[in-house]
Amino acid sequence: DTAVSQTPKxxxxxxxxxxxxxxxxxxxxDTMYWYKQxxxxxxxxxxxxxxxxxxxxxxxxxxxxxxxxxxxxxxxxINSLELGDSAVYFCASSQEIRTRSARGGNxxxxxxxxxxxxx
Amino acid sequence: QKEVEQNSGPLSVPEGAIAxxxxxxxxxxxxxxxxxxxxxxxxxxxxxxxxxNGDKEDGRFTAQLNKASQYVSLLIRDSQPSDSATYLCAxxxxxxxxxxxxxxxxxxxxx
Numbered sequence: 001d002t003a004v005s006q007t008p009k010x011x012x013x014x015x016x017x018x019x020x021x022x023x024x025x026x027x028x029x030d031t032m033y034w035y036k037q038x039x040x041x042x043x044x045x046x047x048x049x050x051x052x053x054x055x056x057x058x059x060x061x062x063x064x065x066x067x068x069x070x071x072x073x074x075x076x077x078i079n080s081l082e083l084g085d086s087a088v089y090f091c092a093s094s095q096e097i098r099t100r101s102a103r104g105g106n107x108x109x110x111x112x113x114x115x116x117x118x119x
Numbered sequence: 120q121k122e123v124e125q126n127s128g129p130l131s132v133p134e135g136a137i138a139x140x141x142x143x144x145x146x147x148x149x150x151x152x153x154x155x156x157x158x159x160x161x162x163x164x165x166x167x168x169x170x171x172n173g174d175k176e177d178g179r180f181t182a183q184l185n186k187a188s189q190y191v192s193l194l195i196r197d198s199q200p201s202d203s204a205t206y207l208c209a210x211x212x213x214x215x216x217x218x219x220x221x222x223x224x225x226x227x228x229x230x
Contacts, residue, residue, distance in 0.1 A: 041221040106211055108218050110162040
């Protein structure tokens with residue numbers, strides 16, 4: 001049973017296309033994330049949702065739009081793909097995001113990643 | 120801007136030695152500190168977390184935290200070739216917060 005699952009695992013697409021990556025978690029967590037890992041392996045937060053509500057939106061182009069139909073799902077839609085969007089996109093979830101009471105409860109669990117290549 | 124700094128490495132150690140991985144962070148309000156391991160082509164997986172000053176041990180791994188120096192480290196005793204991976208330090212702050220990751224240190228354990 002995969003705790004955080006995302007599809008597709010590999011995606012090769014042409015510039016200008018629109019694509020989506022889906023994510024589901026069965027851990028009962030309230031918070032879900034999208035992280036991007038670039039070619040230099042730097043892992044950077046893109047979005048965070050808590051109970052379907054967007055709470056963190058880092059400096060990400062408007063072409064990226066997350067959607068959370070319920071707290072177990074967080075999908076990422078990307079419009080007008082560019083070469084620079086090529087990266088690994090990790091979905092993740094955590095139980096608690098309010099760090100005052102977290103004490104490690106905000107441990108993030110990652111999905112297996114989606115390798116996006118834009119050509 | 121929260122920053123987490125790690126030496127990118129690679130850190131090379133022989134099998135059986137102690138590997139010491141270091142991390143510094145800029146936000147004094149940071150509350151929880153995490154070490155993740157990432158094998159090539161895989162997703163990061165949690166090794167351990169620490170939130171109090173001092174040492175925390177889990178098997179061959181020991182996390183050390185010094186909030187005054189804004190410094191966290193991970194010691195791996197009896198290093199094995201299977202420990203060869205990139206180790207990511209991550210820090211969370213206060214309020215609604217997510218984890219800020221360092222760029223990772225690549226560890227190579229030679230047989």
